[in-house]
Each structure stands twice: as structure tokens, then as C-alpha cells.
Amino acid sequence: MKILHIFGPKDGPESVEGLWAVEYEDASENALVQLFDFWQDPELMVRFCVENIDDIQRKFGDDVTPEEAADELMDEADEMLMFLMSLAKRETSDTLQSLFKPLNDLETDLTVLQLSKASSKTKLRKDPKLRIYAVRINENTYVVTGGAIKLTNQMQDRPHTIEELQRLKTVKDWLNREGVSYPEDLTDVL
Amino acid sequence: MSMKDKLKKITSEKTSDWLAKAEDALAHAGARRNARKVALRVLQALREQDINQADLAVKMGVSRQQVTKIVKGKENFTFETIDKLEKALGVTLISVAPTPQPALGHGTLIESTLTIPARSQIAEPYKGSRHVFISYSWFHSPALLAMFYSSIKKVSQDIVHKTTEQPLELSGSTVFFDVQAFTSDPITTTSNLVKEFKGADKKIVECWS
Numbered sequence: 001m002k003i004l005h006i007f008g009p010k011d012g013p014e015s016v017e018g019l020w021a022v023e024y025e026d027a028s029e030n031a032l033v034q035l036f037d038f039w040q041d042p043e044l045m046v047r048f049c050v051e052n053i054d055d056i057q058r059k060f061g062d063d064v065t066p067e068e069a070a071d072e073l074m075d076e077a078d079e080m081l082m083f084l085m086s087l088a089k090r091e092t093s094d095t096l097q098s099l100f101k102p103l104n105d106l107e108t109d110l111t112v113l114q115l116s117k118a119s120s121k122t123k124l125r126k127d128p129k130l131r132i133y134a135v136r137i138n139e140n141t142y143v144v145t146g147g148a149i150k151l152t153n154q155m156q157d158r159p160h161t162i163e164e165l166q167r168l169k170t171v172k173d174w175l176n177r178e179g180v181s182y183p184e185d186l187t188d189v190l
Numbered sequence: 191m192s193m194k195d196k197l198k199k200i201t202s203e204k205t206s207d208w209l210a211k212a213e214d215a216l217a218h219a220g221a222r223r224n225a226r227k228v229a230l231r232v233l234q235a236l237r238e239q240d241i242n243q244a245d246l247a248v249k250m251g252v253s254r255q256q257v258t259k260i261v262k263g264k265e266n267f268t269f270e271t272i273d274k275l276e277k278a279l280g281v282t283l284i285s286v287a288p289t290p291q292p293a294l295g296h297g298t299l300i301e302s303t304l305t306i307p308a309r310s311q312i313a314e315p316y317k318g319s320r321h322v323f324i325s326y327s328w329f330h331s332p333a334l335l336a337m338f339y340s341s342i343k344k345v346s347q348d349i350v351h352k353t354t355e356q357p358l359e360l361s362g363s364t365v366f367f368d369v370q371a372f373t374s375d376p377i378t379t380t381s382n383l384v385k386e387f388k389g390a391d392k393k394i395v396e397c398w399s
Contacts (some may be wrong), residue, residue, distance in 0.1 A: 032207050036211070046233045
């Protein structure tokens with residue numbers, strides 16, 4: 001397992017702060033590229049909606065077709081993409097820290113190696129279904145582990161979100177073993 | 191060991207191409223969206239008619255790889271391909287709307303101000319995009335609304351094919367159109383739009399890009 005720097009306020013080889021993504025063993029792309037490749041693929045999105053049609057119809061309404069739901073989800077993915085790009089290009093005053101929240105809704109403090117999530121919640125989209133999952137290394141520094149179409153209240157409710165939860169924990173443990181867990185170290189180089 | 195060194199130790203030698211891919215996706219957002227709509231319609235027809243992609247390729251007389259491109263929203267369609275798809279699936283994928291015949295006097299403008307909303311009023315998903323949104327009050331008459339679409343096309347000239355045919359979103363009684371992404375002079379375009387669309391007193395309130 002390795003990580004890649006995606007973007008950050010300090011570009012270049014000395015950069016630490018910013019968005020990172022995990023590159024898993026045997027994976028052709030890093031976790032963020034894989035995620036958006038999935039979210040932007042109509043065939044895969046429809047397949048997911050067909051396989052999870054009960055959850056889809058509970059979220060979108062009984063009459064929704066898999067294709068209509070996929071279309072809506074892909075619009076949401078585009079919104080997420082635009083927001084990340086606005087962060088990458090510094091076109092917004094928002095930060096990664098305003099995008100990512102603690103995975104556990106009951107956690108209010110931001111901590112090192114905290115399991116985190118991001119969604120495209122806006123005034124117009126009060127119930128976003130897409131999530132990007134990441135481990136927070138430090139202020140405005142996150143390592144993306146994956147993402148999901150979350151249609152249930154708890155990640156433990158469905159196999160595909162359980163898998164993402166496991167990935168989060170695995171990456172956290174790995175970062176911990178590699179010693180990426182001391183904020184004072186990070187402060188030294190920022 | 192400093193954090194920088196610790197991260198360096200676990201950092202891949204590869205360079206991420208996520209930014210380049212994301213920029214490309216946003217630069218071709220309109221074409222991608224259309225290709226996606228067609229892909230979804232094709233997938234729906236396949237599902238409803240219980241046809242697999244290999245059978246569709248045979249029916250169309252194209253390669254399986256081309257069908258894969260279509261259902262993945264990667265195909266840059268020709269009219270010929272669209273025609274083959276429509277015949278193979280028995281569905282209509284695209285149609286060209288007839289020239290609208292506005293029926294002035296049959297509708298009432300409920301608001302006569304042409305506005306471009308302040309950045310703070312723009313819905314979050316569209317922030318950060320290099321678009322200008324022209325909002326116009328919703329008309330009671332569909333014919334008047336059709337005339338407004340037509341007016342946008344006239345003043346947009348070379349950008350006509352890229353101007354949104356339908357409102358991007360509806361917010362209360364307001365319609366948002368995306369025009370600026372395809373013109374270097376949004377103020378003039380908007381001003382021409384005001385002149386073009388006669389029949390009510392209008393003014394530009396604010397413009398941003």
C-alpha cells in the first residue's frame with residue numbers, strides 16, 4: 001500500500017498538507033480515481049442500482065427506475081467533482097476540513113488519524129447519497145481510502161459500506177504503524 | 191524522522207492524474223452529460239427488452255467494443271450510430287424540436303426583470319464553475335418561454351449549440367440558464383438578450399462570471 005498526493009495548498013515535492021489518496025496493492029489507479037471512474041460510469045452505476053433496488057426505491061421513491069436513480073447519483077458525483085476542483089484551484093474559501101467531517105456523527109473534535117467522510121450536502125441537496133471516505137492526518141490533510149453510495153443509516157447495514165469501513169480501519173492502522181500519527185511532527189514541516 | 195520523511199517513505203513513485211482527469215471531465219461536461227443520458231436510455235431499453243450487449247452489437251452491426259463505449263458514456267456519437275441504436279432498440283434517442291411559434295399576448299409575464307443572481311445566490315453545486323447564470327422569471331405561457339429559449343439562441347450566435355435548451359434548475363419561479371461558458375463577453379450577450387426579447391421592460395441587475 002502507498003499514498004499519492006492529489007492536490008494541496010502547497011504544491012510540489014515538499015507538500016504535505018492537502019488531499020492524498022491510497023494506492024492499494026494490485027490496483028491500477030489510486031482510490032480517488034477509482035471512485036470517480038465508478039461514479040462516472042453509467043453501466044456500473046445502473047448495475048449498482050439494480051442490485052440495490054430496494055434501498056434505491058426507499059431513498060428515491062417507489063416509482064424510480066435504476067436508470068433514473070443512476071442519473072441523479074451521477075449528477076451528485078459531478079457536484080462533488082466540481083467542489084473538489086474548486087478546492088484544488090483555490091476558487092473557494094472552503095477547505096478540506098470544511099468538506100470532511102468525522103465519520104462518527106457524535107465526534108465533535110478533530111483528531112489525528114480520525115476516520116472521516118465527505119458529501120455534497122447543500123441547500124438543494126439535503127440528503128446526499130455519495131460519500132468519500134478518508135483518514136485525517138492533520139489540519140486540512142486527508143488520505144482518501146475510498147467511497148460509497150450510502151443508502152442506509154449505518155455503514156454496518158450493507159456489505160459495500162462495511163467493506164469501506166474496513167478499508168478505513170486498515171489504512172488508519174497502516175498509517176499508525178508507519179508512524180504517521182504525531183501532529184507535532186507534521187507541524188515541524190508545515 | 192520528520193512527518194515529511196515518514197510520508198515520503200510511504201508515498202508512491204507514481205503521479206496522480208486525478209486532477210487532469212477531473213479537469214477534462216469538467217471541460218467536456220456538456221458532451222459527457224449527453225453521452226450519459228443516451229447510455230442510460232440504452233441501458234434501460236436493454237433491461238426492459240432483456241437484450242444483452244453482445245446481441246445489441248449484432249443487431250447494430252457494430253463491434254462489442256463500440257457498444258461498451260456507448261453504455262459507459264464514452265461514445266462520441268454520429269447520427270449514423272444514433273440511427274442504428276434507435277432501429278436496434280426501437281426507441282427514439284434524440285429529436286429536434288420544431289421552431290417555436292410564440293403566441294404573444296397569450297401569456298402574462300409575472301416578473302419583468304432580467305437578472306443575473308449574485309454569487310451568493312447561486313446554488314452550491316454551480317459555485318466555482320466558470321458559468322454565468324441568467325435567471326428569468328417563469329412565464330405562465332409555455333409559448334413565451336419557448337420564445338425566450340429562441341432569443342437566447344439568436345444572441346448567442348456561434349455558441350447557440352452549446353446554450354442550455356432547458357433550464358439548469360428551477361428555484362421557485364426562477365429559471366437559470368447557463369450561457370457565459372461559451373462566450374467571452376457575457377455582459378454584451380446578456381444585453382443583446384434583453385434587446386432581443388421584446389415585450390417587457392427589463393434590466394440587468396448584476397453580472398458575474
